[in-house]
Amino acid sequence: MAKAIEEYSVQETGQKIEQVLNENPEPIKEMNVIYQYDITDEDYSFQLHLADGTAKVSVGSPDKADCTIQMSFPDFKKMLLGKLNGTVAFMSGKLKIRGDIGKAIKIESVLRQYNVVDHL
Amino acid sequence: MISFKMSPHQIQVKEVVHWFAENEMRPISLASDQHKRVPDEWLENINQLGIQLSTSSFGDSDSTSEESDQTEKRKKSERQGNRLAVIAAEELGWGDPAIALTLPGPGLGGPPVQASGTPEQKRRFMSIFSRDEPPRWGAYALTEPEAGSDVSGLKTTAVKTNGGYILNGQKVFITNGARASWVVVFATVDQKSGRAGHRAFVVEKGTPGFSCTRLADKMGLRASETAELLLEDCFVPEENLLGGESYYEEKSAGHTGFRVAMQTFDNTRPIIAAMATGIARAAFEYTLDFVQHEYPKHGRSFHTASTILAKAQQEIDASRLLTWEAAWKADMGKPNAKEAAMCKSFSGTISLGVCSRCLEVLGPDGVEGHLVEKLYRDAKIFDIFEGTNQIQHLIIARHLYEPLGVRI
Numbered sequence: 001m002a003k004a005i006e007e008y009s010v011q012e013t014g015q016k017i018e019q020v021l022n023e024n025p026e027p028i029k030e031m032n033v034i035y036q037y038d039i040t041d042e043d044y045s046f047q048l049h050l051a052d053g054t055a056k057v058s059v060g061s062p063d064k065a066d067c068t069i070q071m072s073f074p075d076f077k078k079m080l081l082g083k084l085n086g087t088v089a090f091m092s093g094k095l096k097i098r099g100d101i102g103k104a105i106k107i108e109s110v111l112r113q114y115n116v117v118d119h120l
Numbered sequence: 121m122i123s124f125k126m127s128p129h130q131i132q133v134k135e136v137v138h139w140f141a142e143n144e145m146r147p148i149s150l151a152s153d154q155h156k157r158v159p160d161e162w163l164e165n166i167n168q169l170g171i172q173l174s175t176s177s178f179g180d181s182d183s184t185s186e187e188s189d190q191t192e193k194r195k196k197s198e199r200q201g202n203r204l205a206v207i208a209a210e211e212l213g214w215g216d217p218a219i220a221l222t223l224p225g226p227g228l229g230g231p232p233v234q235a236s237g238t239p240e241q242k243r244r245f246m247s248i249f250s251r252d253e254p255p256r257w258g259a260y261a262l263t264e265p266e267a268g269s270d271v272s273g274l275k276t277t278a279v280k281t282n283g284g285y286i287l288n289g290q291k292v293f294i295t296n297g298a299r300a301s302w303v304v305v306f307a308t309v310d311q312k313s314g315r316a317g318h319r320a321f322v323v324e325k326g327t328p329g330f331s332c333t334r335l336a337d338k339m340g341l342r343a344s345e346t347a348e349l350l351l352e353d354c355f356v357p358e359e360n361l362l363g364g365e366s367y368y369e370e371k372s373a374g375h376t377g378f379r380v381a382m383q384t385f386d387n388t389r390p391i392i393a394a395m396a397t398g399i400a401r402a403a404f405e406y407t408l409d410f411v412q413h414e415y416p417k418h419g420r421s422f423h424t425a426s427t428i429l430a431k432a433q434q435e436i437d438a439s440r441l442l443t444w445e446a447a448w449k450a451d452m453g454k455p456n457a458k459e460a461a462m463c464k465s466f467s468g469t470i471s472l473g474v475c476s477r478c479l480e481v482l483g484p485d486g487v488e489g490h491l492v493e494k495l496y497r498d499a500k501i502f503d504i505f506e507g508t509n510q511i512q513h514l515i516i517a518r519h520l521y522e523p524l525g526v527r528i
């Protein structure tokens with residue numbers, strides 16, 4: 001049986017997102033953007049590069065991101081599971097955004113389409 | 121200590137809501153006004169974002185989750201729901217006040233349910249607002265043809281019967297009254313006893329005997345739905361009496377439907393004030409830009425326009441500070457009825473004045489099919505709803521002078 005999401009490390013979660021997005025690139029087809037996730041409680045950053053209908057995750061902050069999203073790992077997982085609304089998380093200060101706000105809102109709705117739960 | 125510096129969190133809220141106002145609301149603003157309706161498709165899309173016009177969507181968001189540590193957390197971090205709400209409301213008013221009032225959520229119906237509902241009622245009525253469901257609304261129905269400013273003259277009756285109450289009466293000018301899944305309806309169980317006889321009921325859409333008879337065709341806030349509601353032998357079950365019977369029985373606690381109705385305003389008037397400030401700012405910013413680009417850079421007209429704009433900026437800043445104070449007091453749990461009335465009446469008045477003077481500066485360009493023309497029509501309503509200016513001044517006078525023994 002697959003691991004429950006609770007057991008995923010932050011590295012594994014990043015890889016899983018890359019895999020799920022590439023298996024069905026339809027929702028990211030038109031996107032050309034670099035997101036950076038700063039996982040605050042793990043002191044860990046990774047970038048999600050979306051370009052030409054493919055997703056690539058890289059560790060650290062190798063490139064200049066269009067938009068940086070900062071949050072704790074437990075909150076990040078809750079958001080992927082659909083248990084935490086990005087806007088609510090943001091309004092209550094659990095999530096911080098730097099850079100292009102429109103792109104931050106966009107990625108949440110994109111990830112929601114994947115129903116990441118089914119894959120974790 | 122007095123500080124006017126916004127915290128990083130407050131700045132973020134302002135930025136994100138502004139982004140929403142500029143990129144999601146403004147593009148549909150004039151068309152929605154023209155069609156007197158916010159497009160359903162738009163409402164469905166933004167429902168998934170979860171941006172709402174209410175204090176309950178900020179900071180206290182944990183109240184809807186099952187986290188057990190929520191009360192502890194809330195104690196540790198200072199409550200700032202009211203301040204975040206006015207910061208957001210200013211941006212939403214800037215974007216489009218009629219659309220802001222149409223954002224899915226409990227609306228004005230939220231505060232009475234939150235403040236007076238039993239835990240079961242709060243759960244039942246507040247849990248329907250979710251981004252995983254179609255957009256839904258709540259509403260608040262106090263005003264009647266014969267009872268607006270003076271709600272002690274309320275004529276809608278509630279007669280106790282087996283398992284509930286039978287409601288009869290008419291409500292007018294109810295924001296989102298037709299689209300709402302439930303409406304907090306104020307009625308009297310005993311007209312002779314005045315305010316003590318008032319009760320608040322949650323009437324659900326589709327209840328037999330409950331209908332919408334008309335939508336008002338207004339000068340401003342045209343895209344916002346304003347409904348006339350009719351209650352004809354409408355049976356409302358006991359469990360929909362807000363707070364339950366025991367809530368009103370305890371006379372010493374002073375719980376009446378009137379109190380429920382009025383408490384709402386201490387929280388919502390600052391939000392309305394902030395929206396009015398946002399309207400003024402929208403007109404001001406538009407006109408400032410126009411003057412910079414279209415006016416000759418010297419001479420009398422440029423000079424006059426500059427002083428008009430300077431005065432507008434001054435009024436907008438004053439209005440915002442009054443509003444922040446009222447919201448801050450609410451967050452601190454201090455009585456804020458006086459401050460809420462002050463910011464509401466001040467901002468409504470200056471908003472209309474700023475829009476009017478901006479129209480003058482814009483000249484003939486401004487009066488036809490134009491953003492500032494629309495804002496002017498919208499602003500007038502902020503002078504009226506949630507209590508007219510005369511009523512706000514009455515409230516302020518009572519709070520100032522009644523402690524000194526002057527009866528007002």
Ligand SMILES: Cc1cc2nc3c(=O)[nH]c(=O)nc-3n(C[C@H](O)[C@H](O)[C@H](O)COP(=O)(O)OP(=O)(O)OC[C@H]3O[C@@H](n4cnc5c(N)ncnc54)[C@H](O)[C@@H]3O)c2cc1C
Binds near residue numbers: 260268293294507508
């Ligand atoms: C767009 C819109 C949306 C609204 N939404 C809602 C809603 O969602 N729910 C709801 O319950 N209501 C709503 N209202 C109603 C609104 O709150 C009332 O219109 C308002 O309270 C004024 O009441 P009224 O219209 O009956 O005016 P009246 O009370 O008849 O007042 C008429 C005039 O007399 C003045 N006046 C009255 N009494 C006094 C006094 N004692 N001293 C001095 N002057 C006085 C008033 O200031 C006013 O100028 C809405 C109204 C509008 C226009």
